Amino acid sequence: ALGASALAALHEWRVRSSDLPSASALLVHLGNRAALPPGGPAGCVSASLSCLAQTALASSAAGDYASARDYSRRSAWLASRHGLVAERGRALLRLANVELDAADSHRSSLPEVERALPALLECISLAEGHGIGPLRSAAMVALARVHLGMGRAGRARSVLVGDLDGVLGQCHARD
Numbered sequence: 001a002l003g004a005s006a007l008a009a010l011h012e013w014r015v016r017s018s019d020l021p022s023a024s025a026l027l028v029h030l031g032n033r034a035a036l037p038p039g040g041p042a043g044c045v046s047a048s049l050s051c052l053a054q055t056a057l058a059s060s061a062a063g064d065y066a067s068a069r070d071y072s073r074r075s076a077w078l079a080s081r082h083g084l085v086a087e088r089g090r091a092l093l094r095l096a097n098v099e100l101d102a103a104d105s106h107r108s109s110l111p112e113v114e115r116a117l118p119a120l121l122e123c124i125s126l127a128e129g130h131g132i133g134p135l136r137s138a139a140m141v142a143l144a145r146v147h148l149g150m151g152r153a154g155r156a157r158s159v160l161v162g163d164l165d166g167v168l169g170q171c172h173a174r175d
Contacts, residue, residue, distance in 0.1 A: 116146055124136060
């Protein structure tokens with residue numbers, strides 16, 4: 001049997017490959033693991049965070065941005081409630097990316113792009129305050145996307161160049 005983290009990775013790969021029917025089946029397995037996880041209360045929180053993250057990813061990929069926002073916010077709240085700073089930061093980054101994806105899908109105006117900023121700035125603050133370099137670098141890539149969406153290509157470039165080592169080291173990180 002696959003572990004929860006292997007299931008989550010496989011689910012993410014299926015979503016990013018646009019194989020949503022297979023991803024949905026895997027999400028059911030993740031949900032079942034979240035309901036009855038091994039490892040007691042700590043396992044329950046971890047499994048729940050994983051399930052919320054993957055559900056947000058699948059919802060966003062399906063264009064259901066309202067649900068993706070909700071799952072990301074729940075994940076951030078749960079992580080905060082249990083003092084899991086890195087998990088909260090990842091949930092905030094996920095929320096910011098959902099906002100950016102929603103804006104991209106609607107080819108929308110400036111206010112839509114700006115909706116990503118509160119979660120993104122909190123994520124950057126958490127990452128800097130706790131020395132989580134990979135999270136900060138991924139957040140900086142998202143910040144560059146915000147600047148691009150606002151029509152500030154030069155500023156987006158400055159953000160990326162300013163953190164070039166971190167961004168290049170983490171260019172695969174998205175949420």
